Amino acid sequence: MTACPARPSVGRPARPRSPTKRAARLGSRDVILDAATTLFLRNGYLGTSMDDIAARAGVSKQTVYTHFADKEQLFTDLVLGNIERVEAFVQTMTRLLEDTTDLEGDLRELARRYVSVVIQPQVVQLRRLVIGEAGRFPDLARTYYERVPARTTATLAAQLQRLADRGLLRLEDPHLAAGQLAWLILAVPLDVALLCGDSASLPAAERERLADAAVRVFLAAYGRG
Amino acid sequence: MTACPARPSVGRPARPRSPTKRAARLGSRDVILDAATTLFLRNGYLGTSMDDIAARAGVSKQTVYTHFADKEQLFTDLVLGNIERVEAFVQTMTRLLEDTTDLEGDLRELARRYVSVVIQPQVVQLRRLVIGEAGRFPDLARTYYERVPARTTATLAAQLQRLADRGLLRLEDPHLAAGQLAWLILAVPLDVALLCGDSASLPAAERERLADAAVRVFLAAYGRG
Numbered sequence: 367m368t369a370c371p372a373r374p375s376v377g378r379p380a381r382p383r384s385p386t387k388r389a390a391r392l393g394s395r396d397v398i399l400d401a402a403t404t405l406f407l408r409n410g411y412l413g414t415s416m417d418d419i420a421a422r423a424g425v426s427k428q429t430v431y432t433h434f435a436d437k438e439q440l441f442t443d444l445v446l447g448n449i450e451r452v453e454a455f456v457q458t459m460t461r462l463l464e465d466t467t468d469l470e471g472d473l474r475e476l477a478r479r480y481v482s483v484v485i486q487p488q489v490v491q492l493r494r495l496v497i498g499e500a501g502r503f504p505d506l507a508r509t510y511y512e513r514v515p516a517r518t519t520a521t522l523a524a525q526l527q528r529l530a531d532r533g534l535l536r537l538e539d540p541h542l543a544a545g546q547l548a549w550l551i552l553a554v555p556l557d558v559a560l561l562c563g564d565s566a567s568l569p570a571a572e573r574e575r576l577a578d579a580a581v582r583v584f585l586a587a588y589g590r591g
Numbered sequence: 592m593t594a595c596p597a598r599p600s601v602g603r604p605a606r607p608r609s610p611t612k613r614a615a616r617l618g619s620r621d622v623i624l625d626a627a628t629t630l631f632l633r634n635g636y637l638g639t640s641m642d643d644i645a646a647r648a649g650v651s652k653q654t655v656y657t658h659f660a661d662k663e664q665l666f667t668d669l670v671l672g673n674i675e676r677v678e679a680f681v682q683t684m685t686r687l688l689e690d691t692t693d694l695e696g697d698l699r700e701l702a703r704r705y706v707s708v709v710i711q712p713q714v715v716q717l718r719r720l721v722i723g724e725a726g727r728f729p730d731l732a733r734t735y736y737e738r739v740p741a742r743t744t745a746t747l748a749a750q751l752q753r754l755a756d757r758g759l760l761r762l763e764d765p766h767l768a769a770g771q772l773a774w775l776i777l778a779v780p781l782d783v784a785l786l787c788g789d790s791a792s793l794p795a796a797e798r799e800r801l802a803d804a805a806v807r808v809f810l811a812a813y814g815r816g
Contacts (some may be wrong), residue, residue, distance in 0.1 A: 494722050500718060504788045507787070518697065539804075546775055554774065555776075579771070
């Protein structure tokens with residue numbers, strides 16, 4: 367693809383306008399995190415105050431401070447909030463692969479789910495924030511790296527080793543192979559999401575084509591057959 | 592790799608301290624762009640003023656405005672400055688592949704050069720800026736996408752098609768294959784550079800191992816061997 371995918375011509379449904387209603391639905395902590403994400407991405411970390419966050423979330427500044435000691439704590443919690451999603455996905459990955467009887471089919475299923483998780487707007491926005499603020503928060507960026515992409519790859523590596531032990535793959539370095547599989551699946555859709563904007567993500571059919579092609583290349587290199 | 596690579600224990604040589612000397616060496620436009628990159632990454636676009644940039648570059652504000660009409664223009668020029676590097680690399684890529692008589696060797700050479708170009712600190716910093724500011728400058732991010740990664744992949748696709756026409760590769764979708772090869776080569780080192788910080792990049796030997804492994808996987812899928 368030499369151009370960003372076109373933006374959809376039909377607008378997406380507008381977000382609920384009332385922060386108060388959102389607070390009732392989501393709980394004030396999530397509404398604050400949501401508001402903070404929007405503002406950090408729009409105005410940067412330094413350009414965003416706790417007052418701004420409270421105003422956008424539709425809560426009092428005191429409520430913000432009930433949940434977060436200060437702006438840095440809020441930012442840290444926001445970034446590390448991704449970790450719950452990682453744990454859920456890591457379990458899915460393990461369940462799909464550990465006793466597979468249809469390796470190619472289950473790798474395809476894994477690839478489709480993997481890309482769906484990673485290009486969720488919230489995940490992309492967090493990644494964008496962490497990358498953009500890595501100069502100011504190097505330790506946080508390293509922690510994110512270790513607990514999000516590296517944790518996922520390590521789990522995938524363990525599963526690939528298990529598949530090799532069962533005689534279903536032929537590989538010497540499961541960690542290398544896991545990184546290759548992960549990025550064959552994720553890199554193109556993620557690059558588009560990071561650079562072309564949330565409203566311009568690849569169509570589902572294109573994502574599935576890429577996911578299937580990733581598995582095909584991986585199995586050509588590491589399959590038994 | 593489940594943790595960021597260790598930071599080198601020996602400090603890198605300090606940058607020249609005097610902006611005036613740098614201006615004499617580099618020309619004031621480059622010094623201004625360099626100062627702006629540092630400040631945008633540290634304080635965000637909104638948190639950086641033309642005054643700040645002039646002060647850090649060691650030039651007058653008037654000099655800044657001689658080169659750039661306003662802050663937005665400066666930011667745009669900074670980001671699109673990557674394009675010259677892309678053109679140079681695209682020519683290298685074409686030269687390496689178009690008449691190759693040693694496909695595996697030349698792909699390995701290409702892979703090593705490709706990763707060296709992309710993980711240069713200046714390139715990583717620009718990518719970080721574009722990703723971080725994609726919400727504020729969506730059109731600029733899209734232009735960057737189209738002229739930097741997508742332009743490189745398109746050139747690679749044309750070369751792969753040429754290799755297929757010569758009977759050296761077996762592929763149906765050269766663009767798909769080019770994206771896969773590019774990200775097999777780049778994704779792990781780039782992810783480390785973006786998230787683990789400039790001073791923690793992978794050792795050269797590890798980068799070369801990854802580059803060789805990328806070529807091995809690619810040829811397993813698309814080679815004729």
